[in-house]
Amino acid sequence: MLVFDNVSKVYAGGKRAVDRLNLEIEEGEFVCLIGPSGCGKTTTMKMINRLVRPTEGKILLNGENLLDKNVVNLRRSIGYVIQQIGLFPHMTIRDNIALVPRLKGMPAEERYRRAEELMELVNMPKEFLDRYPHELSGGQQQRIGVLRALASDPPLILMDEPFGALDPITRDSLQAEFKNLQQTLGKTIIFVTHDMDEALKLADKIVIMRAGKIVQTGSPDEILRHPADEFVEDFIGKERLAQARQQLQTVGQIMNPDPVSVGMGETLSQAVRLMRKRRVDSLLVTDGAGVFRGWVTVEMIDRHKNWDAAVADIMETDVPTVRADTLLRDATRNILVRGLKYVPVVDERKQLAGILTRTSLVDVLYDSVWGDAEDESSGLPADGEGA
Amino acid sequence: MDSLQNFFSEYGILLLEKTWEHLYISFAALALGVIVAVPLGILLARLPKVAGLIMGIAGIVQTFPSLAILAFFIPLLGIGKVPAIAALFLYSMLPILRNTYIGVKNVDPNLLEASRGMGMTAIQRTVRVELPLAVPVIMAGIRMSAVYLIGWATLASFIGGGGLGDLIFDGLNLFRPDLIIGGAVPVTLLAILLDWLLGRLERTATPVGIRMEREGA
Structure with a gap:
C-alpha cells in the first residue's frame, strides 16, 4: 500500500534526518516506528502526509507518487493524530470530529450523524458532542482525537505518539481499545512511539530506527527473539529480553x-x-x-x-x-x-x-525465578552490602 | 444648578454637534486602523523576519508627538477632517497591529500542525483556526486603540478637524473654564462608554469554547 523508495530528508547544513530509507507497508498493517529521539521516525511519518517534503527518493501510495498528488486532498484522505491532541478549543466535540468531512464538503446532517456513529463505536455518551474540548479529561480528549482521524473513513492513519502524554492507566486502556478498533476497522496505521512496551503491544510490524536509518524491521516476536544488534538489544532492554526469552523459548x-x-x-x-x-x-x-x-x-x-x-x-x-x-x-x-x-x-x-x-x-523455572537472585546474592558478600 | 441649565441651553446643540464630529473622526480612524492593521498583523505573523522591522517602525511612529503628526499632515492633506483622520489612523494602527500579531503568533502551534495535517488550506487555517482563537487579543487591541483615539481626537481641533476639542481650546483661549469642562467631561464619558461597549463586544466575539475555558480557569 505504501512504499518508501530510497527516501532521504536532508536539512540545510547537511544533516540527514532520514537517510536512504526503504520500507514497504501492507494494507491493514499496524506499523510502529520506534527509536530514540532524533532518529527520524517522526520525520519519516510526516513525509507521508507531506508535512515534511522528502529531499530524495519517492514515496508511493497505492503505486502513485505522493508528490504528484494534490497536497490538500492527500491530507484529507489520511487520518492524523498528534501527541498534543490538537482539538480545536473553539469548536464543540461534534464540530471537531466532523471537521474533515466538512472540509470535504459533506452536508451538515450527514457529518453530524457520522460523529454520533463514531461516539457509539467507542462507547462514549452522545452528550459529549455538545461539549467543548476543555470539559473533557486528557484520555477522553485523545479518544476524540482518534475519532476525528477516523471521521472521513481514511484507509491510512498516521499517529505521532498519540498516547505519550497520558497517564499510564489511561494509556493502557486506550491502547487496548485502539488496537481493537484498528482490527475491527482494518485500517493501516503508522504509529510513532519511543515506548517499546507500547510498540510490542500494538504493532504487527516494528520498524526500529537510528540516525535516519532502519536498524531492524520485524514482528514483535521476531525482534524479541532475534535482535539485530547490540543497539536493538539495548533499546529493547535487558529485562524485557529476558522476559521475552522465556515467553518465546521453544521446546527445542x-x-x-x-x-x-x-x-x-x-x-x-x-x-x-x-x-x-x-x-x-x-x-x-x-x-x-x-x-x-x-x-x-x-x-x-x-x-x-x-x-x-x-x-x-x-x-x-x-x-x-x-x-x-x-x-x-x-x-x-x-x-x-x-x-x-x-x-x-x-x-x-x-x-x-x-x-x-x-x-x-x-530447570527453566529455576532460571526464571532464582536465576537472577542467585547472581545477586553471590555478589553480596564480596560487596559487603547485606540486604 | 442654574449655571448648568444655562450652559446646556446655550451650548446644548453645539455640544451634540461636536460630540458627533468627535465620534465621526474617532470611528473613521479606528475603522481604517482595523481594516489595515488586522490583515497586516496576520501577514506579519507569517513573516517573522519582516515583522520585527515593521513593528519597530510602528513603535517609533507612536512616539512622535501627536501635534507634530497633525501638523505634518497639513502640507500633504490641507486642514479639516481628512488630515485629522489620517493622523489618528496612524496612531490607532500600533495597538491593533501589535495585538493581532501577538494573538495570531500565540495560537498553539500544535493546532496549526493538526489543521495542516488534516488538510486545511492556508485560508481555512487563518479564518477557521487562527482568527477565532486570536479574537480576544485582537479585540483587546481595538478597544485600547478606541479609548486612545477618543482622547487624541480632541487635538483634531488644532487643524480644523472639529470635535469636542473645539470647545476645550475655545475655553483655553477665552479663559472660560465652563467651556473647558463642557468639552472635557463628554470626552471622558465617551471614552468610558466606548471601553465598556467594546468590552461587551470582545466577550461576544470570543468563541464560546474559549470563553468557557477562561472563565472556568
Whole structure:
C-alpha cells in the first residue's frame, strides 16, 4: 500500500534526518516506528502526509507518487493524530470530529450523524458532542482525537505518539481499545512511539530506527527473539529480553536432545539391556528413518513374557508428541494438563528430535525465578552490602 | 444648578454637534486602523523576519508627538477632517497591529500542525483556526486603540478637524473654564462608554469554547 523508495530528508547544513530509507507497508498493517529521539521516525511519518517534503527518493501510495498528488486532498484522505491532541478549543466535540468531512464538503446532517456513529463505536455518551474540548479529561480528549482521524473513513492513519502524554492507566486502556478498533476497522496505521512496551503491544510490524536509518524491521516476536544488534538489544532492554526469552523459548531450546531410543525391530531383551545400561524405565521407539513411532515402558515389557518379541509388537503408539519449534509456554500447558511425565519431541518430518521432561521444565523455572537472585546474592558478600 | 441649565441651553446643540464630529473622526480612524492593521498583523505573523522591522517602525511612529503628526499632515492633506483622520489612523494602527500579531503568533502551534495535517488550506487555517482563537487579543487591541483615539481626537481641533476639542481650546483661549469642562467631561464619558461597549463586544466575539475555558480557569 505504501512504499518508501530510497527516501532521504536532508536539512540545510547537511544533516540527514532520514537517510536512504526503504520500507514497504501492507494494507491493514499496524506499523510502529520506534527509536530514540532524533532518529527520524517522526520525520519519516510526516513525509507521508507531506508535512515534511522528502529531499530524495519517492514515496508511493497505492503505486502513485505522493508528490504528484494534490497536497490538500492527500491530507484529507489520511487520518492524523498528534501527541498534543490538537482539538480545536473553539469548536464543540461534534464540530471537531466532523471537521474533515466538512472540509470535504459533506452536508451538515450527514457529518453530524457520522460523529454520533463514531461516539457509539467507542462507547462514549452522545452528550459529549455538545461539549467543548476543555470539559473533557486528557484520555477522553485523545479518544476524540482518534475519532476525528477516523471521521472521513481514511484507509491510512498516521499517529505521532498519540498516547505519550497520558497517564499510564489511561494509556493502557486506550491502547487496548485502539488496537481493537484498528482490527475491527482494518485500517493501516503508522504509529510513532519511543515506548517499546507500547510498540510490542500494538504493532504487527516494528520498524526500529537510528540516525535516519532502519536498524531492524520485524514482528514483535521476531525482534524479541532475534535482535539485530547490540543497539536493538539495548533499546529493547535487558529485562524485557529476558522476559521475552522465556515467553518465546521453544521446546527445542530446552529439550534433552539425546533421548534413549530403540529401533522398532529390536527385541525386548535388547530393550531391557538398553534400559539397564542407561538407567531409564522407558524407551522411545523409532523406525529405520528415525521417525518416532511410540514408546515402551518397563511395565509393558514385564507384562509381556516373551522377551524375543519385537519392540514394535508391544509398544504404545498413541503417544502425545510435541514439535521442537513449539513455544514452551504452549507445550507446558499441555504437559501439565495431561499430567505427563515427559513428552517426545519431534521435528517437522516427525523424526525424533529429543525429549521434554519435567526436569527440563523445572530447570527453566529455576532460571526464571532464582536465576537472577542467585547472581545477586553471590555478589553480596564480596560487596559487603547485606540486604 | 442654574449655571448648568444655562450652559446646556446655550451650548446644548453645539455640544451634540461636536460630540458627533468627535465620534465621526474617532470611528473613521479606528475603522481604517482595523481594516489595515488586522490583515497586516496576520501577514506579519507569517513573516517573522519582516515583522520585527515593521513593528519597530510602528513603535517609533507612536512616539512622535501627536501635534507634530497633525501638523505634518497639513502640507500633504490641507486642514479639516481628512488630515485629522489620517493622523489618528496612524496612531490607532500600533495597538491593533501589535495585538493581532501577538494573538495570531500565540495560537498553539500544535493546532496549526493538526489543521495542516488534516488538510486545511492556508485560508481555512487563518479564518477557521487562527482568527477565532486570536479574537480576544485582537479585540483587546481595538478597544485600547478606541479609548486612545477618543482622547487624541480632541487635538483634531488644532487643524480644523472639529470635535469636542473645539470647545476645550475655545475655553483655553477665552479663559472660560465652563467651556473647558463642557468639552472635557463628554470626552471622558465617551471614552468610558466606548471601553465598556467594546468590552461587551470582545466577550461576544470570543468563541464560546474559549470563553468557557477562561472563565472556568
